[in-house]
Amino acid sequence: MKPRIFVVDDEKNMREILQDLLTGQGYEVRLFAEGESLLAGLSDSSPPQLVILDLKLPGKDGLTVLREARALHPELPVLLISAYATVERAVEAVKLGALDFLVKPFDNDRLFQAVGKALEAWEVVRQAGMSKPRLAATGKELDIIGGSEGIRSVLEIIHRVAETPATVLISGESGTGKELVARAIHYLSPCRDFPLIAVNCAALPENLLESELFGFERGAFTGAYSKKAGKLELANHGTLFLDEVADLSLSAQAKLLRALEEKEFYPLGSGKKVKIDLRLIAATNQHLTDRIQRGLFREDLFYRLNVIPIDLPPLRERKEDIPELVDHFLKKYSALYHYQKPRLADCTMQRLCDYSWPGNIRELEKEVEKLLILGEESWARLEKPQPFAVASSAGNSGRDFSLQAAVARAERETILAALQRSAGNKSEAARLLGVSYKTLFNKIHEHRISFKTAIE
Missing domain, CATH: 3.40.50.2300 (Response regulator)
Incomplete structure (x- = not known):
């Protein structure tokens, strides 16, 4: 290394x-x-x-x-x-x-x-x-905030699995903190002094994913002007974190499984094997068993990944942690923006605790940031947070009633609903819509969808 x-x-x-x-x-x-x-x-x-x-x-x-x-x-x-x-x-x-x-x-x-x-x-x-024996880190030291039963259970598993080389599969809705858990395991593990390499499998186009994972030699394909090490090689002796692993293509799944089993692989265009010794952590917000039944995920890879499963509870199932999370984010953004940390009114905190938070902790964090900047009245005027707004034309007097325009309006509304549901996570929204990340990205620009919060 x-x-x-x-x-x-x-x-x-x-x-x-x-x-x-x-x-x-x-x-x-x-x-x-x-x-x-x-x-x-x-x-x-x-x-x-x-x-x-x-x-x-x-x-x-x-x-x-x-x-x-x-x-x-x-x-x-x-x-x-x-x-x-x-x-x-x-x-x-x-x-x-x-x-x-x-x-x-x-x-x-x-x-x-x-x-x-x-x-x-x-x-x-x-x-x-x-x-030296590793001292047990607290949840706060690992940036995992909360004292609910669900979080205590997750922290217990983290501490028990960290010192082993066992593969971990983290499951949970978008925004529940899967990458934080992966980083906590790496931080507490014997390979903590080596790299943690994170790969978002949904963010990479299929034709680039394999070259990113396995690397390539110069001339392996058009545009390969120099040799490049893959993520598996970069993570050697450390931890490889595959986020949104359900989005791996079947071809990439097969090659990944073989590399993990044999602890070696061939970079694209190379006849020389690269040996690896790493810890694998995978994460998903999808039900892999459903994808297996639909022929979209390899059953053998699932069993290889699901050695130690960790299921993260959604925020709506751990509402007792919301006050502590809010305090944590207020401290974080008060320091970032050089503001004095405010004390929230009881009614505001109650509203935060009552909301269902479909985007989980990620959504809560952004709403607390907005609340700090704009004041509590920004929340009081809203029935619920509205993370997305669309740039609309003034009035309907010139509205186009053609079928093509009607289809475009329906498409835009559906995209907005998916973005609302996923609290701004475009990868999750693309999954809900059944389209690729790139397609959703293009549609967002086509329909002039902005990510500014709607404040009346």
Whole structure:
């Protein structure tokens, strides 16, 4: 497994030079132009083995980014680089946890030496962490909020399955938090220091899905100008999370099953096998047994995935968790927008608890964000949240009564209803409508459907 290094520098030339030098040494490199994007990258993926961080950046400076990055991952090795170094800044950087401070321009050997020492330090920390018993994390530490019986049961399964390599199948309606559960299992597992690679099977066209999963060699097909590693290879020693696994084509299902059984596969256009050792977590908002009966999902793959099933309850079945979830989202968005966290009126909280939330936690989160920005009156004026509005023409005086126009209006209303039902999840709406994701995307633009909340 190649060590991963994140490089942050606002100068494109410097980023590219560092990328060439480090990839030439066998490292996997990801580039960032400013600190905010690095912090986002650290939040939405497993941490790298090293960050090389420029001191002078647009927006947040290097020391601020260092402080926030170390808050996210306290044991993350960081090298600072700068053409504007002073003794005071270097001392401050070391106090904040930087392993080294390189002054531009620096020798390639000096860079390689610093990188090597940093990776050695990371390996020592990793081995020490693996030798210690893992403490049971709370739901809040895993971003799984709530104390209802259903959530306690889910957390118990997470802790029991995490330390094993068993395959997990997470089922639940759209917006119930399936990816959070997958990330929690990875975070608590022995492979937590390796990547968690997430793949949304519904978001990729069928003709691209297999190349994304298995990778390809240069010249494997038209447009394959260079070799590309697939998601299975990238997840080696870590976790592969297949979201919306029910949308895999039968061809991809067969190849996936064989790869999982044999722990090796051929990339497209290659005669050389790639060996893999990874943890698989799959998720679906559909009933796979129904798809098996309809000939749309392989029964043997289902049994391979359904080793440890986790069923997530919809929000309407755990309403006692709503006040805690609302408080969590108010804190999150108050910090994001630099607002003072409000205290909601009892009647507003009651209305939030009484609503059925067909979009589950995802819908609740967006409504709380709107409530924070627009105030409680934005909720009080509505019988229920209305996540979608259509850009309509003024009046009906010029209405087209042709059959074609009537069909278009019916189609638009049906799409709106599906989007309402799925709380804005276009993949779920496409499934409800029985069309592909791409078709729904095109229809949304054709009918001028916007995603602004309807507020009267």
